[in-house]
Amino acid sequence: MRLRAIFGYTAAGLTVLAAVLTPFVLMGFFAHGFAALGLHVDEVYSGGPKVRTVQNGAYSITIHRTVTPRPLQSEKPFVQLDWSPANALPQHVSDVVDVDGDGQPDVRVIFDVPTDAKAPLRVNVEPLNSRYEAVRNAGKEKYSRLIVRVDNAVLVRIPLQH
Amino acid sequence: MATNACRPLLARPAPRGVGRSVLLTLPILLWALLMFFHPGANPAQLERIAAALTVCLMSALFFMMMKTGNTYRWRRCFFVLLGVLFPIGFIHNLIVARGTMGIPIEEMIAGRTPFCFLVIPTIILPAALTKTLVFPGSILSSTHGIASMVALWLACTLVLGKGWCAYACFFGGIEEGVATIPARARIRKIDLRWRYGPWAVLLAMVLLSLALFEPAYCMWLCPFKAVTEFVAARNAVGVVQNVIFILLFVGLVIVLPLLTKKRTQCSFFCPFGAFQSLFNKTSVFDVRIDPTRCKTCVICQNACPTMSLSKESIARGETLSTCMKCGACVDACPRQAAVWHIKGTEVAFKPERARLMFLYAAWALAVMFGGSIIAQGIATILHFVI
Numbered sequence: 161m162r163l164r165a166i167f168g169y170t171a172a173g174l175t176v177l178a179a180v181l182t183p184f185v186l187m188g189f190f191a192h193g194f195a196a197l198g199l200h201v202d203e204v205y206s207g208g209p210k211v212r213t214v215q216n217g218a219y220s221i222t223i224h225r226t227v228t229p230r231p232l233q234s235e236k237p238f239v240q241l242d243w244s245p246a247n248a249l250p251q252h253v254s255d256v257v258d259v260d261g262d263g264q265p266d267v268r269v270i271f272d273v274p275t276d277a278k279a280p281l282r283v284n285v286e287p288l289n290s291r292y293e294a295v296r297n298a299g300k301e302k303y304s305r306l307i308v309r310v311d312n313a314v315l316v317r318i319p320l321q322h
Numbered sequence: 323m324a325t326n327a328c329r330p331l332l333a334r335p336a337p338r339g340v341g342r343s344v345l346l347t348l349p350i351l352l353w354a355l356l357m358f359f360h361p362g363a364n365p366a367q368l369e370r371i372a373a374a375l376t377v378c379l380m381s382a383l384f385f386m387m388m389k390t391g392n393t394y395r396w397r398r399c400f401f402v403l404l405g406v407l408f409p410i411g412f413i414h415n416l417i418v419a420r421g422t423m424g425i426p427i428e429e430m431i432a433g434r435t436p437f438c439f440l441v442i443p444t445i446i447l448p449a450a451l452t453k454t455l456v457f458p459g460s461i462l463s464s465t466h467g468i469a470s471m472v473a474l475w476l477a478c479t480l481v482l483g484k485g486w487c488a489y490a491c492f493f494g495g496i497e498e499g500v501a502t503i504p505a506r507a508r509i510r511k512i513d514l515r516w517r518y519g520p521w522a523v524l525l526a527m528v529l530l531s532l533a534l535f536e537p538a539y540c541m542w543l544c545p546f547k548a549v550t551e552f553v554a555a556r557n558a559v560g561v562v563q564n565v566i567f568i569l570l571f572v573g574l575v576i577v578l579p580l581l582t583k584k585r586t587q588c589s590f591f592c593p594f595g596a597f598q599s600l601f602n603k604t605s606v607f608d609v610r611i612d613p614t615r616c617k618t619c620v621i622c623q624n625a626c627p628t629m630s631l632s633k634e635s636i637a638r639g640e641t642l643s644t645c646m647k648c649g650a651c652v653d654a655c656p657r658q659a660a661v662w663h664i665k666g667t668e669v670a671f672k673p674e675r676a677r678l679m680f681l682y683a684a685w686a687l688a689v690m691f692g693g694s695i696i697a698q699g700i701a702t703i704l705h706f707v708i
Contacts, residue, residue: 168666
């Protein structure tokens with residue numbers, strides 16, 4: 161019983177010490193440990209890793225890897241394209257993009273860029289390759305079919321045929 | 323309990339003198355000063371005033387705990403203030419940064435959704451199985467990042483166990499504040515089977531999050547979305563989600579606590595609370611019932627805001643695993659049978675020593691985490707007033 165009590169008080173003392181060390185040592189230690197686990201945010205949110213960038217005059221188009229949602233997720237597979245910087249875009253964008261990098265055009269993406277950065281965006285996508293779905297006047301209803309402005313870029317997500 | 327052979331009734335310990343209470347409060351005062359005015363901190367004038375007020379408040383409340391020997395009442399002052407001031411500071415920041423409480427999809431894609439600890443139990447399985455975090459945030463963002471919130475939660479859980487729910491959870495503060503309002507409970511008889519509710523919600527949300535690969539609780543059932551931030555209603559589904567948030571908030575956080583004087587959301591619904599109960603096993607501090615003094619009057623059971631005592635558990639001399647160490651039962655017991663305890667030691671052997679050790683650890687974290695939220699809320703109010 162006495163030994164257990166000694167362990168108990170030792171653990172209690174260490175707990176108080178842990179509380180004192182929390183802002184200086186423990187939080188940083190745990191945060192770095194968590195980051196070192198190699199976890200990543202679900203690609204349905206992040207858009208997946210960037211694959212390559214195509215320069216188009218004053219702006220560039222960044223193409224992301226195709227994102228394939230999990231079986232029960234309510235989204236379709238999609239690919240994300242980023243137009244940046246947004247302030248270098250013309251008022252009307254109509255670009256043909258080779259998404260898969262095979263040298264053949266895959267989609268034509270058409271959208272207007274209002275001068276007001278908070279104005280809603282709408283996008284049309286004409287598929288030039290049957291792998292991609294047509295998008296008609298889409299806003300930001302679904303993660304797999306949208307156009308949004310994030311910081312100084314315009315992001316378009318194009319759904320793929322299953 | 324063994325009422326015939328019970329120990330003589332002990333007088334409640336005399337309140338400490340002012341000098342001794344000041345001495346015991348001094349470490350907390352220094353700690354609070356270190357947290358808010360450490361070298362390198364250069365707050366603006368309003369923030370400096372808010373920080374000074376917070377240091378005074380947290381130290382004064384700890385002083386009163388020491389002076390009166392009462393834990394629950396003074397902890398509740400802090401906790402309710404935390405619950406009231408958190409939405410004020412948080413919503414103000416949201417409005418300044420975004421102009422709305424609704425999270426636009428742009429913010430989610432940019433990984434700027436503030437990470438909330440309530441999501442933690444539901445992201446563990448997807449993360450363990452696929453290394454994927456099903457939350458639209460950033461892992462290493464400087465503010466509200468997933469890593470920093472997980473680290474804070476882990477450190478606090480290591481120290482407090484389920485005590486998180488009484489010393490850190492700002493959502494619980496709202497509920498506890500509402501439960502304080504009525505003089506007496508309208509509903510007194512509550513079927514104790516409701517206590518399994520949080521475990522059922524936890525199981526359902528963990529499985530649903532794994533299946534749908536989304537933070538299901540956050541998306542569908544979190545009552546506190548109503549007073550923090552919610553999914554911007556882009557379509558009919560979004561409208562339904564927001565209606566559910568508001569109904570759950572009104573029902574579980576306003577109406578039921580007013581009728582029962584209990585923390586009903588925590589007791590019947592909160593999956594994070596159920597998850598946190600698991601860590602009471604690893605915490606070295608707990609509350610016990612000394613069977614030699616207990617007369618089974620169940621005053622403690624009635625006083626417990628989360629229904630963490632039953633006749634059976636009192637007979638065993640224990641609280642249930644959902645005990646959040648708020649001290650309500652300890653303060654309510656007229657025979658001092660409910661006592662603070664360090665595991666491994668004899669029950670009721672120097673309980674004040676156990677109380678002091680626990681309170682130093684808990685209050686240090688309360689000042690660090692809750693204190694910063696209170697300071698932010700006060701600064702927001704000062705911003706509007708001055």
